[in-house]
Amino acid sequence: MALRVAEEGLSSCSGCEVAILNLGERLLALAPQLDFVHMPLLMDHKYFGQLGDGDLKRLEIPQAELGLVSGGVRNQEHLEVLQAMRANCGTLVALGTCATHGGIPALINGLANAELMERYYRGCETNDPAPDPTETVPPFLERVYALDEKVKVDIYLPGCPPHPDHIAEAVLAFLEGREPALPHKSVCDACPTVRQGKGQLKSVRRFLQNAQYDPAKPIADMRCLLEQGLLCMGPVTRAGCSGADGEAPRCLKARVPCRGCYGPVRQNGNQMLDMLNALASNGIDIKTLPDRAGGLLRFSGAHGRLRPRPAAK
Amino acid sequence: MAKTINIQPVTRIEGHARISIQLDDQGRVADSKLHIMAMRGFEKFIEGRPAEEVPRIVSRICGICPWMHHTAANKAVDQCFGAQVPPAGRKLRELMQVMAHISDKILHFFFLAAPDFVMGAGADYKIRNVLGLAQAAPELAAQVVKMRQAGQMMLERFAGKVIHPVAMVPGGFAKPMSQKERDELLAGAGEQLEFAKFCMKYAKENVFAKLDQDALSLGRITTGFLGLVDPADGSLNLFDGALRLMKPDGSYLDFNCRQYADFLGERVETWSYGKFPYARVWGEGFSMDLEAPKGIYRSNTLARLNVCDRINTPLAQAELEEFRRRFGRPAQSTTLYHWARLIELVYACERVLEILEDETITDPLVRNPVEPRAGRGVGCVEAPRGSLIHDYVTGDDGCIASANMIVGTTHNLAPMNMSVRRAALDAIKGGQVSEEALNQVEMAVRCYDP
Amino acid sequence: MAFEPKILAFSCNWCSYAAADLAGASRMQYPANLRIVRVMCSGMVHPNLVMEAFSKGADGVMVLGCHPGECHYLDGNIKAQARLAVVEEMLDAYGLEPERFRLAWCSSAEAERFVEVVTEMTEAVRGLGPNPFRPTRPEDAQEVA
Ligand code: SF4
Ligand code: SF4
Ligand code: SF4
Numbered sequence: 011m012a013l014r015v016a017e018e019g020l021s022s023c024s025g026c027e028v029a030i031l032n033l034g035e036r037l038l039a040l041a042p043q044l045d046f047v048h049m050p051l052l053m054d055h056k057y058f059g060q061l062g063d064g065d066l067k068r069l070e071i072p073q074a075e076l077g078l079v080s081g082g083v084r085n086q087e088h089l090e091v092l093q094a095m096r097a098n099c100g101t102l103v104a105l106g107t108c109a110t111h112g113g114i115p116a117l118i119n120g121l122a123n124a125e126l127m128e129r130y131y132r133g134c135e136t137n138d139p140a141p142d143p144t145e146t147v148p149p150f151l152e153r154v155y156a157l158d159e160k161v162k163v164d165i166y167l168p169g170c171p172p173h174p175d176h177i178a179e180a181v182l183a184f185l186e187g188r189e190p191a192l193p194h195k196s197v198c199d200a201c202p203t204v205r206q207g208k209g210q211l212k213s214v215r216r217f218l219q220n221a222q223y224d225p226a227k228p229i230a231d232m233r234c235l236l237e238q239g240l241l242c243m244g245p246v247t248r249a250g251c252s253g254a255d256g257e258a259p260r261c262l263k264a265r266v267p268c269r270g271c272y273g274p275v276r277q278n279g280n281q282m283l284d285m286l287n288a289l290a291s292n293g294i295d296i297k298t299l300p301d302r303a304g305g306l307l308r309f310s311g312a313h314g315r316l317r318p319r320p321a322a323k
Numbered sequence: 324m325a326k327t328i329n330i331q332p333v334t335r336i337e338g339h340a341r342i343s344i345q346l347d348d349q350g351r352v353a354d355s356k357l358h359i360m361a362m363r364g365f366e367k368f369i370e371g372r373p374a375e376e377v378p379r380i381v382s383r384i385c386g387i388c389p390w391m392h393h394t395a396a397n398k399a400v401d402q403c404f405g406a407q408v409p410p411a412g413r414k415l416r417e418l419m420q421v422m423a424h425i426s427d428k429i430l431h432f433f434f435l436a437a438p439d440f441v442m443g444a445g446a447d448y449k450i451r452n453v454l455g456l457a458q459a460a461p462e463l464a465a466q467v468v469k470m471r472q473a474g475q476m477m478l479e480r481f482a483g484k485v486i487h488p489v490a491m492v493p494g495g496f497a498k499p500m501s502q503k504e505r506d507e508l509l510a511g512a513g514e515q516l517e518f519a520k521f522c523m524k525y526a527k528e529n530v531f532a533k534l535d536q537d538a539l540s541l542g543r544i545t546t547g548f549l550g551l552v553d554p555a556d557g558s559l560n561l562f563d564g565a566l567r568l569m570k571p572d573g574s575y576l577d578f579n580c581r582q583y584a585d586f587l588g589e590r591v592e593t594w595s596y597g598k599f600p601y602a603r604v605w606g607e608g609f610s611m612d613l614e615a616p617k618g619i620y621r622s623n624t625l626a627r628l629n630v631c632d633r634i635n636t637p638l639a640q641a642e643l644e645e646f647r648r649r650f651g652r653p654a655q656s657t658t659l660y661h662w663a664r665l666i667e668l669v670y671a672c673e674r675v676l677e678i679l680e681d682e683t684i685t686d687p688l689v690r691n692p693v694e695p696r697a698g699r700g701v702g703c704v705e706a707p708r709g710s711l712i713h714d715y716v717t718g719d720d721g722c723i724a725s726a727n728m729i730v731g732t733t734h735n736l737a738p739m740n741m742s743v744r745r746a747a748l749d750a751i752k753g754g755q756v757s758e759e760a761l762n763q764v765e766m767a768v769r770c771y772d773p
Numbered sequence: 774m775a776f777e778p779k780i781l782a783f784s785c786n787w788c789s790y791a792a793a794d795l796a797g798a799s800r801m802q803y804p805a806n807l808r809i810v811r812v813m814c815s816g817m818v819h820p821n822l823v824m825e826a827f828s829k830g831a832d833g834v835m836v837l838g839c840h841p842g843e844c845h846y847l848d849g850n851i852k853a854q855a856r857l858a859v860v861e862e863m864l865d866a867y868g869l870e871p872e873r874f875r876l877a878w879c880s881s882a883e884a885e886r887f888v889e890v891v892t893e894m895t896e897a898v899r900g901l902g903p904n905p906f907r908p909t910r911p912e913d914a915q916e917v918a
Binding site for chain 1: 326328329330331332334335336337338339343344356358359360361362363364366367368369371372373375376379380383384385386387389430434435448449451452453454457464465468469471472475482483484485486487488489490492493494497498499501583584587588589590591592593594595596598600603609687689690692693694695714720721722727729756757758761762765
């Protein structure tokens with residue numbers, strides 16, 4: 011019998027779902043073994059009956075062996091969908107960094123909801139100012155939560171988005187009844203750049219001009235970007251973006267520094283704390299870094315990591 | 324008895340939405356709404372971030388069209404910092420952005436929309452999707468999956484990251500293109516163009532040929548249109564240009580993107596987190612009344628083909644001419660969004676080849692250094708789903724002081740609400756609600772590919 | 774009930790812990806709010822530990838080491854000093870007052886100084902009130918189903 015799969019996106023961007031589609035022909039090959047019973051991006055199963063006349067208090071998700079959820083939890087609807095997914099899926103996968111650590115949308119956790127509403131519905135140049143929408147739309151929660159702040163998560167698949175190789179590995183391992191083999195080291199570990207020690211570095215600079223490298227030569231000949239004085243989050247970020255047999259981390263392939271989109275190396279690590287500590291221990295003045303909280307917790311602001319500043323209260 | 328029907332979630336679309344339809348005691352459609360259920364607040368939370376980082380953040384607005392946000396943001400930051408982008412940097416940017424249109428259109432047409440036409444609007448929902456399509460037409464599906472994948476991999480091989488890209492940077496591009504990369508892309512782009520021609524032919528024979536009067540009037544409304552055109556000759560331009568706002572009668576105003584707030588406004592309704600842009604400059608206010616709409620214009624593929632005077636690539640221009648002969652200008656039928664989408668697919672493939680054929684694209688100077696400073700920038704591109712506007716103000720430290728954005732889909736929120744109403748009125752009669760009728764209401768939404 | 778702050782002190786084995794011992798042996802009074810964790814060197818106290826203490830509800834955290842130049846491991850206390858900036862930064866990000874953390878030096882003979890700094894710290898934190906970061910709202914407690 012085919013494996014029943016349910017998929018949902020909460021406070022998400024659909025990029026994780028596109029990453030699934032980017033399995034390409036591998037997805038077609040897997041398709042006969044999978045039975046997608048629910049996946050709003052691709053198929054038409056509805057929460058409240060196919061005729062839209064169901065009880066709004068009973069959100070329906072079909073039973074499935076495997077559930078994939080992308081996105082964090084931002085409003086009441088997300089919470090209800092997540093709880094229904096948990097209740098109906100045997101194994102629940104947090105798909106993507108929004109689901110595992112809040113992701114980019116959790117940057118809002120540095121602000122109070124009221125500030126957001128004020129700006130969005132009354133402050134923008136093009137706006138005809140009006141009260142916040144409140145009718146028939148799901149109320150906001152106080153902030154953005156990662157899935158495991160609300161329900162139990164069985165498998166964590168971070169990445170913004172996760173590499174298709176690892177999505178395939180998670181599904182295949184499940185089909186074969188084994189633990190998925192996922193990377194657990196840091197991005198630096200998968201990075202081929204040349205490391206010679208930091209030299210006289212006392213500060214890190216903003217990415218206002220390109221890194222120094224010879225475009226005719228491979229990435230393995232480029233000096234580590236952190237050693238070049240650019241902030242690179244590789245040391246404190248979970249490896250994975252280079253895929254199963256990738257040449258280099260994705261951003262490094264474009265010759266730009268890592269910004270930490272796979273979240274911390276350990277699921278409960280703190281990218282900001284670890285990066286500041288790494289810089290400070292190497293004698294780099296951390297005050298030379300602009301936007302420290304928003305920059306270093308760019309992808310992992312859930313779990314109470316990013317909070318409104320007292321001054322903003 | 325009066326009741327409310329909830330289509331939730333609206334499926335095979337990019338975002339998160341719900342449709343509610345109120346039936347009165349006689350079972351007639353009394354009201355309907357398309358609700359946007361969430362708002363993430365990018366405008367607010369990019370405040371205080373160093374502007375050069377923002378193009379890597381706002382890409383997360385949409386994982387289907389991240390290149391569009393990446394491009395618009397870079398253009399806005401360039402202006403804030405007064406950066407001059409070297410010619411090769413500019414070419415690489417346009418190349419990436421137009422290439423991203425290609426995979427997007429294949430995704431939308433075949434993965435999201437086509438099941439309604441190929442499997443049938445009333446087919447069992449369990450097979451009315453791309454996987455059902457793969458079983459019904461395995462060769463077609465294999466070809467589609469392969470070509471979409473090839474397009475994504477072309478971007479990925481050159482630019483490192485295809486979903487949530489990082490290769491564009493304020494001042495230009497992060498890496499130059501080698502001759503080898505150019506050759507590979509040229510070969511790939513040639514195949515994409517062949518595939519685009521095949522798609523057009525396939526759709527004309529199997530989908531568009533079957534569009535009868537009923538299908539063409541699905542969710543029909545009469546509105547104005549908005550899109551970028553090349554200021555030199557009024558031709559279609561996805562990457563840069565002036566905004567053209569056309570009235571339903573075909574008359575239009577062209578304006579510089581920086582002035583968008585003088586021409587467009589946004590309404591807030593109590594029942595949707597999405598805001599409703601409207602043509603402020605028409606001075607008629609805002610109304611979604613089907614009989615007497617006010618301030619309503621549309622964006623996205625059909626809009627672009629309506630506002631442009633011509634297309635500067637030969638195959639797409641021939642398609643446009645045929646399209647105009649049959650449907651006039653501006654064409655109003657909502658279903659024609661799909662047709663227009665495939666014409667743009669042909670254009671995008673031709674344009675990519677054109678850009679790649681320019682050998683100066685391999686020039687090693689792709690980025691000029693930028694200096695953080697106070698300024699304002701408005702970056703505008705045509706995203707698959709409509710005109711995308713990013714407006715940033717930076718402080719002296721080069722960090723974002725304030726930001727406003729109007730994303731492609733948002734322009735179409737009012738028209739989509741109207742098309743939903745129209746489709747519901749037409750499909751639901753005498754309280755008879757069927758799965759097919761409800762799917763037709765969603766099909767009206769899918770035309771806009773929100 | 775009056776607020777009694779909980780303060781956690783990481784004290785190094787060679788200097789400040791010995792000072793605490795001496796204070797105890799000399800029957801000097803110091804606030805009962807203090808919980809002391811003995812570490813071999815102040816340089817061992819990773820900012821992670823400090824932040825974890827806050828996230829578990831400590832109202833104040835101290836790291837107490839030897840005077841500069843007197844470190845048993847040569848430069849452990851200098852490392853602790855470099856990491857101070859990290860803790861300050863983290864407190865700021867978490868919306869906590871910088872006064873909730875203090876790094877101080879005292880030698881094994883300075884029982885009086887030990888009593889003085891911990892008393893000062895206790896009073897300062899008492900003035901700040903409870904750690905707002907302490908999970909009190911049910912929203913913040915993990916609702917693991
Ligand atoms: S993890 Fe990234 S790709 Fe996935 S939903 Fe979040 S923002 Fe989108
Ligand atoms: S710091 Fe960045 S450039 Fe250096 S090794 Fe790590 S990932 Fe590579
Ligand atoms: S290099 Fe870093 S930011 Fe870039 S894709 Fe990899 S983990 Fe994400």
